[in-house]
Amino acid sequence: MYVHPVLVGAGTPLFPQGSAPVDLRLVESRTFGNGVAHLRYEVES
Numbered sequence: 477m478y479v480h481p482v483l484v485g486a487g488t489p490l491f492p493q494g495s496a497p498v499d500l501r502l503v504e505s506r507t508f509g510n511g512v513a514h515l516r517y518e519v520e521s
Contacts, residue, residue, distance in 0.1 A: 478512055478513070478514055478515075479512065479513045479514075479515060498519060499519065499520035500517040500518065500519060500520065501517060501518050501519075501520050502515060502516070502517055503516050503517065503518050504516040
């Protein structure tokens, strides 16, 4: 997942409302010079 930090008031949600929660564990993160963050997650088992 790549995150582009932007300040906005509304938008299209990434996940539909009412979706079941999923347990995730962050396994890697990296920040680029332009402010974008790369986040890699695994599903917890």
